[in-house]
Each structure stands twice: as structure tokens, then as C-alpha cells.
Amino acid sequence: DAGITQSPRHKVTETGTPVTLRCHQTENHRYMYWYRQDPGHGLRLIHYSYGVKDTDKGEVSDGYSVSRSKTEDFLLTLESATSSQTSVYFCAITPHRQGEAFFGQGTRLTVV
Amino acid sequence: KQEVTQIPAALSVPEGENLVLNCSFTDSAIYNLQWFRQDPGKGLTSLLLIQSSQREQTSGRLNASLDKSSGRSTLYIAASQPGDSATYLCALDMGGGETSGSRLTFGEGTQLTVNP
Numbered sequence: 001d002a003g004i005t006q007s008p009r010h011k012v013t014e015t016g017t018p019v020t021l022r023c024h025q026t027e028n029h030r031y032m033y034w035y036r037q038d039p040g041h042g043l044r045l046i047h048y049s050y051g052v053k054d055t056d057k058g059e060v061s062d063g064y065s066v067s068r069s070k071t072e073d074f075l076l077t078l079e080s081a082t083s084s085q086t087s088v089y090f091c092a093i094t095p096h097r098q099g100e101a102f103f104g105q106g107t108r109l110t111v112v
Numbered sequence: 113k114q115e116v117t118q119i120p121a122a123l124s125v126p127e128g129e130n131l132v133l134n135c136s137f138t139d140s141a142i143y144n145l146q147w148f149r150q151d152p153g154k155g156l157t158s159l160l161l162i163q164s165s166q167r168e169q170t171s172g173r174l175n176a177s178l179d180k181s182s183g184r185s186t187l188y189i190a191a192s193q194p195g196d197s198a199t200y201l202c203a204l205d206m207g208g209g210e211t212s213g214s215r216l217t218f219g220e221g222t223q224l225t226v227n228p
């Protein structure tokens with residue numbers, strides 16, 4: 001399972017509240033990613049990281065921020081959650097710059 | 113912008129049948145293509161990765177092929193079993209530099225049901 005742990009696994013939050021999702025890896029890989037999965041859209045890239053403190057935007061980054069203060073943790077923050085951010089969020093890593101991707105088990109987030 | 117299409121969206125077959133899942137893409141300048149399996153409520157499990165210079169990859173009963181010129185990949189499953197029931201996703205990496213990583217563009221998947 002590539003040593004990826006996402007927390008929490010499930011969360012229900014209210015509109016307007018901040019939410020932080022955590023992705024933890026045990027293998028010290030350089031590249032980490034956050035995706036969201038929605039019916040009718042498949043998986044889409046939110047943000048990714050290519051090293052400690054090095055991050056960049058993906059396809060659907062509006063309303064999200066990320067931080068990576070140490071190699072093993074990649075945090076995704078919804079500054080003010082909206083109902084449109086109800087989704088399943090997946091963290092992924094790639095051991096190499098271009099290579100096989102491995103995914104965490106996902107976090108189901110519901111914004112009410 | 114790369115677009116990835118998987119047809120059919122759903123497929124139901126009897127156990128033992130050989131089957132083919134399709135993935136088509138609009139931009140042939142890909143770096144690699146990866147097939148995943150996703151069980152309900154679970155994460156994605158990597159099945160096969162095909163580099164752009166390769167034509168196919170095999171793992172057990174699975175064989176994935178890649179034809180960049182036609183913008184197509186197929187996943188062949190031999191002698192299907194009920195345990196193969198899942199959603200199968202293809203994803204493309206367009207490549208990039210050191211700061212690009214492996215940013216994937218996904219199809220919406222084919223939901224496969226193998227009936228005993």
C-alpha cells in the first residue's frame with residue numbers, strides 16, 4: 001500500500017468552517033499529490049508537491065491550499081468549506097518523477 | 113487539454129469470459145499510461161504502467177496495450193472472475209520537468225461486474 005495514510009477517513013463539517021486533511025507517507029518519497037473524485041468528473045488534481053515547501057496548483061485548486069513542512073506529511077486545507085467541496089479526497093505519491101502512482105484510501109468529506 | 117474517455121461506462125459479463133476495456137485520449141504526446149482498479153469505497157490500486165515507448169505490459173491475467181498514434185489503450189482481462197468486479201480507471205501522465213512530477217489525467221472509469 002506504499003505506506004500512505006490519510007486522516008480523517010470520514011468528516012462532516014458545516015459550510016464556512018476550515019478543514020484540514022492530512023496525508024502521511026512512510027517512505028520519504030519526494031512527490032505527493034491531492035486529487036478529488038466526483039461523479040461525472042472522475043479524479044482531478046487539486047495540488048501537488050515536489051519537495052518540502054515546494055508545491056504547485058493542479059486543475060481544480062480554487063478554494064484549497066496545501067502545505068508540506070516535512071517530507072512525510074502533505075496537508076490539504078479548505079479555508080472556508082463550501083457544499084461544492086463535498087467529495088472524496090485522495091492522496092497519492094510517486095516514488096519517481098514520472099512513474100507508477102500509489103494512492104491512499106481516501107477521505108470522504110461532506111459539507112452541510 | 114488532454115481528454116480521456118472510457119467506454120463503456122459499465123459492463124456485465126459471465127464468469128470465465130475474456131474481456132477488453134477501452135481507454136481513448138486526445139493528445140498522443142503522453143509520457144506513460146497507468147491502469148487502476150477501484151473497489152467500492154476504497155482507494156485506487158495500480159494494475160499496470162505502460163511507458164510511452166512500450167506497446168504492452170502484462171501481469172497475470174491482465175494485459176494492457178498502448179497505441180499512441182491512434183490515442184488508444186486497452187486492458188484485456190482473461191478468464192474473468194467475480195473477484196474482478198470493480199471500477200477500472202485509466203490515467204495519463206503528460207510528463208514534465210523536475211517540478212512537474214507525475215500529474216495524472218483520469219478517465220471516468222468502466223464499472224465491471226462479473227457474474228458467477
